[in-house]
Amino acid sequence: MKRIFTLIFCLIMTVGLSQSKEIQIEFIGNCGLHMTDGTTNFYIDFPYKSGAHGYMEFNDSELDSIQENSIFIFTHNHSDHYSKKNLKKVMKNKGGQTYGVSNISELEKLGESIENFEIQAFKTDHTVFGISFRHYSYLITWHNKKIYLSGDTTEPETLSQMEEIDLAFVPYWILKNAKDQNITIDAKMFAIYHLYPEQIPSAKENWGEVENIRPMVEQGEIITIELETD
Structure with a gap:
């Protein structure tokens, strides 16, 4: 069963807000997210390779449930965040647009075609066994709400330079x-993702009762940002 966690923010809405008047973010697994305002669908670091590097698996039904003509955004190309095979299958069946380390400049222009949307890319460190990989973190501003997507980077400095x-x-x-x-x-709220399955019990114990920290431990759980009209 999907769990729904609601963040309520008050703001004056602009014309053109989606029919749902909310942003829903579904946790698929690892850093994989489905974000929608009821009109536009984004998939972040999904599809990845199920079970890659011992991280979370997902059912094939997740690929089948992807919305048509969605926008796919990847922080980097490691298999626990990205699968060329799965993405090719999805693009063939569903269509859509794909963005990542190879076309960052095009990604940052998305706000020109999507109303009330802006995305900023930040080159962030992701070093494994002394090897540095191309990696980007993202700040999305959507209907005046700021959502940060860290990906795999270990450095907190980039996020610390942002406000509200x-x-x-x-x-x-x-x-x-x-x-x-x-x-x-x-940040008002943290969602902790990219946990190994065996880390889930300790994540629940350490952060389950912390008011502004949400451990993402159940695949399919949803965070809803409700945008109230005046």
Whole structure:
């Protein structure tokens, strides 16, 4: 069963807000998210390779349920975030647009075609066994709400330079490194993702009751940002 977690924000809405008057973010697994305002559908770091590197698996039905003509955005090309095979299948059956490390400039122009939307890309560090990989984190401003997507980076500095983030999706190590380095992050809410299955019990224990931290431990759970009209 899907769990729904609601963040309520009050603001004056502009003409052209989606019919749903909310942003829904479904957690698919790892850093995989489905974000929609009822009109436009984004998939972040999905589809990936199910079970890659011991991370979360997903059923084939997840690929079948992808909305037609969606926009796919990837932080980098590691298999627990991206699958060329699965994406090719989805694009053939559903269509859509794909953005990632190879076409960042085109990605940042999306706001020209999507109303009340802006995305900023930040080149962030992702080093594995001494090898640095091309990696981007993203700040999405959608209907005046700021949503940060960290991806795999370990550095909290980029996020710490931003103000009034409404919802930040981060791996647990971002919060740990920020604490160790005495770095303050200005975010109303944190959603901790990219957990190994065996890390889920400790994530629930450590953050399950923390008011502004949401551990993403159940695939299919939904965060809803309700946008209230005046």
